[in-house]
Amino acid sequence: MTKATVAVVGGGPFGLSAVKNLRDVGFEVILFEQRDTIGGVWASSEDPNILTTLPTTISNVSKYRSCFTDFPAPDDAPAYLPGPQVYEYIKDYAEKFHILPHVKLNTKVVKVVRNKDDTKWQVHTRSGQVEASLEVDKVVFCNGLMEIPSVPKFDGREKFAGTVIHSQAFKRPEAFTGQNVVVVGLGNSAADTATALVGHASKIYLSHRRGMNIFPRTHHGVPLDLKFPRRLLTIKNLLARLAPRFSHWLFNRQVRSLTTSVFALDPAWRIHPPPSIVSHQPTITDTLIPCLHAGSVTSVHGIRRFLSARSVELLDGTSLADIDAVILCAGYHPRLDLMPDHPPTAPVSATPPGYAGPPLARLFQNIFPPAHAASIAYLNYSSLTEGAVPVGDLCSMAVAAVWSHRHALPPPAAMERHIDAHHAWVAALARGGDTVYAAIVNEGPWLAFLNEAAGTRVHDYLGYGLRGWAFWLRDRRFCDLCMGGVLSAHVYRLWGRGRWEGARGAVERANRDVVRKREGGKEEEEEEVLLLGDGGGT
Numbered sequence: 001m002t003k004a005t006v007a008v009v010g011g012g013p014f015g016l017s018a019v020k021n022l023r024d025v026g027f028e029v030i031l032f033e034q035r036d037t038i039g040g041v042w043a044s045s046e047d048p049n050i051l052t053t054l055p056t057t058i059s060n061v062s063k064y065r066s067c068f069t070d071f072p073a074p075d076d077a078p079a080y081l082p083g084p085q086v087y088e089y090i091k092d093y094a095e096k097f098h099i100l101p102h103v104k105l106n107t108k109v110v111k112v113v114r115n116k117d118d119t120k121w122q123v124h125t126r127s128g129q130v131e132a133s134l135e136v137d138k139v140v141f142c143n144g145l146m147e148i149p150s151v152p153k154f155d156g157r158e159k160f161a162g163t164v165i166h167s168q169a170f171k172r173p174e175a176f177t178g179q180n181v182v183v184v185g186l187g188n189s190a191a192d193t194a195t196a197l198v199g200h201a202s203k204i205y206l207s208h209r210r211g212m213n214i215f216p217r218t219h220h221g222v223p224l225d226l227k228f229p230r231r232l233l234t235i236k237n238l239l240a241r242l243a244p245r246f247s248h249w250l251f252n253r254q255v256r257s258l259t260t261s262v263f264a265l266d267p268a269w270r271i272h273p274p275p276s277i278v279s280h281q282p283t284i285t286d287t288l289i290p291c292l293h294a295g296s297v298t299s300v301h302g303i304r305r306f307l308s309a310r311s312v313e314l315l316d317g318t319s320l321a322d323i324d325a326v327i328l329c330a331g332y333h334p335r336l337d338l339m340p341d342h343p344p345t346a347p348v349s350a351t352p353p354g355y356a357g358p359p360l361a362r363l364f365q366n367i368f369p370p371a372h373a374a375s376i377a378y379l380n381y382s383s384l385t386e387g388a389v390p391v392g393d394l395c396s397m398a399v400a401a402v403w404s405h406r407h408a409l410p411p412p413a414a415m416e417r418h419i420d421a422h423h424a425w426v427a428a429l430a431r432g433g434d435t436v437y438a439a440i441v442n443e444g445p446w447l448a449f450l451n452e453a454a455g456t457r458v459h460d461y462l463g464y465g466l467r468g469w470a471f472w473l474r475d476r477r478f479c480d481l482c483m484g485g486v487l488s489a490h491v492y493r494l495w496g497r498g499r500w501e502g503a504r505g506a507v508e509r510a511n512r513d514v515v516r517k518r519e520g521g522k523e524e525e526e527e528e529v530l531l532l533g534d535g536g537g538t
Contacts, residue, residue: 003028004403005136007123009109009338012040013090014379014392015142017068020097021396022140024498025404030134031099032125034108038094040144042087048169051146051332056196057083060188060284062223064510066387068093069394069492070500075509079223079517112139112339121375138375138403140396145380145439146332152184156306163325167193170327173200180322181205182312184303185329186212186271191285193327198287198296205320206292209302211274213255213282214289216262221518224284225387227258230462230491231483237444248278255282263289269299279429279436281385334380334439336361344369344378346423355427358438364415365449366422366441367395373402373409383439384446390489391450397498398453406497407453455497462491478504485511 006022008015011033019029035050037043045052059066059081063073071093077085094100107127115122120135149166157164167189173196181201183194186208197204215224239247255277265271269292274280291297301314303326311321336344345359352360364370366382377399379392401407409415422442430436451458460467462482472479482491488507493500 004138005030006138006140006403007032007109007112007121007134007136008140008142009112009123010040010141010143010380011035011038011103011105012042012142012144013068013093013389014144014396015040015140016090016094016099017389017393018140018142018379018396018399019099019102021393021400021498022403023102025400025406027138027400027403029102030136031103032107032109032123033103033105036106038100038103038105039087039090041146042083042090044083044087046171048165048171051144051149051168053083053086054171054192054196055084057192058217059083059086060217061387062217062225064223064486064488064514065225066389067489069390069397069489070498070503071096072490072506072509075513079514080217109143109338113341138377140377140379140399141338142379142392143335143338145334145383147335147380148333149328150331150333151328152330154303154305154312159308160306160312160323160326161309162323165325165327167327167329168332170196173197176201176325178202179324180320182207182300182303182320182323182326183329184208184326185331186210186283187281187329187331188283188285189331190329191283191288193329194297195285195287195291198291204297205300206288206297207300207303207314208270209315211271213274213277213280214259214263214271215255215282215284216286217284218286219258219262222514224258226486226514228487229484230487233487234463234483240442240444248276251278252276264293265289266292270301271299275434276429277385279434279440281383331437333358336378336381339376342369342372342376344381352420352423352427354431355423355436357430357436360423360426360438362416362419364409364418365446366439367399368402368409368415370412370415370419373412373415375403377403381439382441382446383437384441384443386443386447387489390492393489394447394450394454394456394492397456397492398450401453401455401497406455451492454492456492456494457496458491458494461495478508481511482507486514 005028008018008031011031015031019031022029041052044055062079063077063081067073073089107125110124110126113122115135120137121139122133122135124133149168151166170193176197177200179201180203181197182205183190184207194204194206236251301316304313304315307313310323311319312323313319344361344363346362361381363378367377369376379395402409425442426436448459461471488510490503490506493503
């Protein structure tokens with residue numbers, strides 16, 4: 001019997017794990033990558049039209065939470081991998097699972113349309129000057145959340161004689177040596193850009209309209225993202241379901257207090273009050289606050305307009321003179337226009353009241369278009385605070401299970417109702433005047449769906465049902481390790497259809513490594529007592 005064929009668009013971590021997971025269940029897969037290498041944003045490039053990390057970039061999520069579910073980061077790697085090391089890790093994953101023979105580099109997907117018989121999808125590609133098409137049964141879009149730069153418009157832009165670029169085009173801080181630079185934004189890109197300019201630019205202004213939750217990478221020697229173990233997140237998600245307003249208030253209060261316990265914030269910087277952690281990812285930086293204290297970066301209000309060839313007016317009525325460059329760190333939009341005959345975005349008339357952002361995509365669980373859920377999946381339309389690499393891995397495990405008939409989706413009408421409810425939830429987040437990313441997901445229910453569809457059984461064994469308590473009674477130490485220790489990506493491979501024999505050992509090694517970092521290398525027995533505490537159940 002001929003295998004069904006799948007085209008994967010995009011050669012970053014999501015696309016590579018999609019190839020692996022789809023092949024695991026019997027599909028014939030080909031991946032198209034427009035660049036000359038795999039790795040996505042982690043493959044550094046000098047091309048100003050391509051978003052990539054800088055050689056100096058450090059991962060914002062620790063290696064324990066941002067790794068492939070069945071391929072640990074190297075034991076001797078630091079907790080937060082530098083960009084070049086992340087790139088090597090991704091290449092090692094592709095080699096380990098024999099993915100590279102299924103990749104076509106330097107091949108851009110131009111569009112995807114239905115064939116004349118309405119039986120397959122035609123994937124139209126361009127490689128240099130050569131155009132081609134290939135018919136496949138199914139298509140997975142993994143071409144990234146950060147594909148199209150978001151460029152804010154300011155009055156008077158035509159008056160300004162200096163440089164205005166999006167952060168996508170920021171490649172070398174030394175290009176701005178001796179200049180006065182305004183960096184617009186307060187997210188991760190803005191923090192990285194502003195601090196990278198220190199020592200090169202003459203004056204650096206950080207221009208922002210709102211505050212932000214700002215975290216360091218480590219706290220008391222432990223990666224900060226490990227301060228939120230599965231037990232705490234389980235309780236948070238339960239509260240979000242039963243009492244969402246109280247849950248949001250409590251979680252926002254917790255993360256704000258975490259910021260102020262680590263950093264001394266000057267009120268003049270207007271970093272607090274921050275937006276809700278529910279709708280905005282935090283900014284992870286070890287260097288921005290010290291630079292603000294030192295005066296090497298100056299916090300100013302948002303830009304209102306350009307005044308002249310070298311000046312801008314700010315929202316508080318003040319102005320900045322002798323400005324040479326403005327770098328816009330205003331984020332990105334996912335590319336959703338590769339299916340011109342079947343666009344996933346909803347018409348403006350279908351936008352829910354209270355929402356004024358970019359068009360929302362009508363995708364069940366932010367993945368499946370209801371009319372073509374059996375053959376189209378978008379893995380570039382989900383934003384949450386979890387590590388991206390294991391989430392992409394889990395997404396493609398779920399897609400593979402659905403398309404191989406191991407998990408059934410609801411009927412199209414039920415999917416449409418679910419989409420309506422989700423869009424109403426997104427609009428409710430925005431009603432307080434807050435900006436909301438269109439691809440945001442309701443983290444608790446969304447991850448529960450992925451785990452159920454992928455068949456990981458994580459919520460069975462690491463939950464508060466009968467199976468969860470039975471697992472705790474049978475293997476109390478390891479259960480407590482999973483619930484109260486490192487939130488390891490490898491738990492997704494402990495049980496179920498995608499079980500990996502090395503998962504338990506990887507979870508245990510990650511916990512020993514973290515405790516060594518925290519306690520300075522005590523004996524293993526002492527480490528486990530410190531980590532597990534009194535073993536107070538799941």
